[in-house]
Amino acid sequence: MLKRKFAAMTITKQKNDKKINTNNQKASKIRRQRGYHWEDTIVKRFNSTKNWKAFRLGSPSVALPDVLAVNTGESIIFAIEAKSGTGTSLPVPADQIERCLDWIKTFDIYKKRKVLLAFKFLSKKRLGIGEYENRELREFFKIWDETRDITDCVCTYEGKFFTKINGSRKEISLEECIMPFKTKQRSDL
8 A cells, every 4th residue: 555655646746747847848939939030020120121131040059140131232241149038138148149259250251240139128028927017019239349358248128238247247338230120129218
């Protein structure tokens, strides 16, 4: 009789572990979909603009920017790292900025080469698990300053930008890129 109780407890635990794993997988899938849709939106916006061509470069496991946009007539190339979410801040790891910089340095035939950090704060703000409140959708297109040391960074819903060094945040000013297409950028912030 003791063996039966032990077996039942083990089975119950396995079911609970499976439920937790399924929830994590679902949340991870949703985050990936948001990122893909934001990258796809950026590509479509560039491609609908005269003289611009953009490409989504692939999965995050490959050392590529999220999007590459070029205007050969004006000799411009942008390596774009795109972030999207429902929180109040969106982080950018230093290695993602570094790989974008490596790419624009490779294409030295272009006169204007910039790394853009594209942020989309969705119109719902996450409060807790499955809880959201409505807010204004906001987009920011920041130009990375190549004279700065590369560090982990974060952009806030208000459009402020911070570096993260040894756990402390320091506000920095990055220029907002005026895009060649219509955006949800805020000019009054």
